[in-house]
Amino acid sequence: MRTNADSLAARDVAVAQIAAHAGKRVRLRGWLYNLRESGKLLFPILRDGSGWIQGVAFKKALPAEEFEALRGLGQESSLEVIGTVRADARAPGGFELDIEHVTVLQAVSADEPYPITPKEHGIEFLLEHRHLWLRSQRPTAVLKIRHEIIKAVRDFFDADGFVLADAPILTPAACEGTSNLFEVEYFDQKAYLTQSGQLYAEAAAMALGKTYCFGPTFRAEKSKTRRHLTEFWMVEPEVAFATLDDVMHLAERLVTCVVGRVLERRRPELAVLERDVAKLEAIQMPFPRVSYDEAVERVNAAGGGMVYGTDLGGADETLLSQQFDRPVMVHRYPAAVKAFYMQPDPERPELALCVDMLAPEGYGEIVGGSQRIHDRELLQRRIAEHKLPTEPIEWYLDLRRFGSVPHGGFGMGIERVVGWICGLEHVREAIPFPRTIYRIQP
């Protein structure tokens, strides 16, 4: 592909850096997002992944054949444009480009037009074309915020002395039953995709003191709610000597840090999503702490019909979280509805020293954590009560045989957090290529 760049001393720049080149001649390479025509003027909007900019092509300002080539171009045609950057207060990004040259790399024609037009499309159509849909403004904004959230999470733990220890994805056996597990043919054995790295993170915490794992996790649930994916990313810190209070404090610090970082660096993307940022600016420590007992009262006083002793359902979570302007931490659930490894409350042993953090605005649980049982005999009793096989987690019991210490941690589901911060209706938009019960394409 021949271009005019060499002969014109035009520097390659990204749209995001355009402000530093005002008054200069530059070359932009990207895709045609939109094209408006007005007499002898064409107004192409170019995107290059870093941003969007409107160009102005005046018929006399560029070679006739280049003007004509631009005029006929379909959406998402790829092209190179040479022009001069001009500050313009009316332009969305503050700048426009006065175009002198256009080189078409690949023309998208009317015969085979780009399938995602500015008109409305159904969600199934968009998911089917996810590989193209990513180019649209909303998905791009969501991906950039997701990136920022993940970076903020990692920076938070790294700065706090945590050591990353990735948990394995392929696990040998199902310690909590196989019903929600994906089974894998592993040579001549069966393996399962991990649901959580926690047990491995506990081993790492005994080695490293403060650790986290951060990777994809899998649940073969047949849930079709807007909060469920079969494949999602989760960060799971685990801390030796941590109590439930420590776990709650760590979780609120993390979430506050993440929201703050997005507000600091991703305002333009929040604006694309039309997110009410006042709701996010309210996220400040401390977060309210509500016992399970109080939560039941609050839900029922608000019109819910919770039976004491059952877990909170989605509707209950919404009734409760609506009572606060920031995430609420519900602690000390009945042990009977929680996992086998949770430390009982010494004052009321029928309760577990656990916490669920519910996002505001009805976005549901974003964090689940607990103090873990550190006493071997108690843990063995719980394993027996839950009728779990001990053999596959004999190694987990080793952590209580050799230098057991109180410890705790939590898991935070990344797509839930992305969904909340971005204000998405469904978590499937919170991950580049969502996997749900009916979808593993593309």
Add this chain to the structure above:
Amino acid sequence: MRTNADSLAARDVAVAQIAAHAGKRVRLRGWLYNLRESGKLLFPILRDGSGWIQGVAFKKALPAEEFEALRGLGQESSLEVIGTVRADARAPGGFELDIEHVTVLQAVSADEPYPITPKEHGIEFLLEHRHLWLRSQRPTAVLKIRHEIIKAVRDFFDADGFVLADAPILTPAACEGTSNLFEVEYFDQKAYLTQSGQLYAEAAAMALGKTYCFGPTFRAEKSKTRRHLTEFWMVEPEVAFATLDDVMHLAERLVTCVVGRVLERRRPELAVLERDVAKLEAIQMPFPRVSYDEAVERVNAAGGGMVYGTDLGGADETLLSQQFDRPVMVHRYPAAVKAFYMQPDPERPELALCVDMLAPEGYGEIVGGSQRIHDRELLQRRIAEHKLPTEPIEWYLDLRRFGSVPHGGFGMGIERVVGWICGLEHVREAIPFPRTIYRIQP
């Protein structure tokens, strides 16, 4: 568990922060790494995940029952120690702790001793006890360097304007045959664990310009070499408009940055591993670039027996990499031995515009990349020549239908890089819980 901390105004500190508390009374919580006895003195070495420190317990300095409790403790017992930090130039970390109180949290007894003693153990025994082995000095050092490498990689891309777009782990179909793929029962369908996120990264690059994915990948190879894992982490940048030269330059910048960061921040861990850091300090840009043609000549001149047209084997790679003090980039392999999606060299179409980067000292390939075919017809022809089914990657062809542009990228295997930088014999030590053909435990 009752402690003496409250009554003594002793601050909780981590071993890594001990220098800031010289002369002060502190509380350390951790595990007994070693215990030496000398008359009325006990010399426990404590580890807490952040570091190791030797304590000095003089019989008269602490309550008799606490001295006795310490005296009998087995390796990896958990304990709390209160004492005063004393600078001592002879101590490995520069400080010792004069102990006043010891609280045993869990005593490891002689009846059931900690299985990993300072004596030598076979590798199979250590892998079987990986959940405990992580506590030893070498594995801890490797994990901290792995953490630093991963952080450096992410920081590098984030600072360079790349946007993270995680590729899916569960993929619908095998575009390059199923022989090296793990099959998953996905409800009523079959799915496969990803071998590479590249095709998805290409879609994301058309949306974001510069992108990367970074997650676990899977190969069901029956390889039993010291360079192979069935589950390993890979970072895969993909850049719109990148040529092979751009890809090579990006790869050498990344690797230089990563090595530099480890040298800057993880000298103590490299020392634990007895790594020859001079070898790492030599890693400076530019890296040598050697064409495949030249590589064959060099290998054969060094005593190898390569047949022109075949891929480099492990022994060939070693013969070549030994000729350089830094990673060598071998480019333009015969297209016939490379993947279907690689752009042909316009000057010699039988060659692919691809590159493999070989680590020094015989650590093998750490990066593999290429410019990708951007012409739809050529790509379709290649798919037909490779007898690949088109239906499952119809979406991939869409990227050439709608605004195709030249682009390229590479994959860098994290455990290979960790193995090289740490100087490990086998990559199974480069990941917290290694998965190989015969091992998915613990």
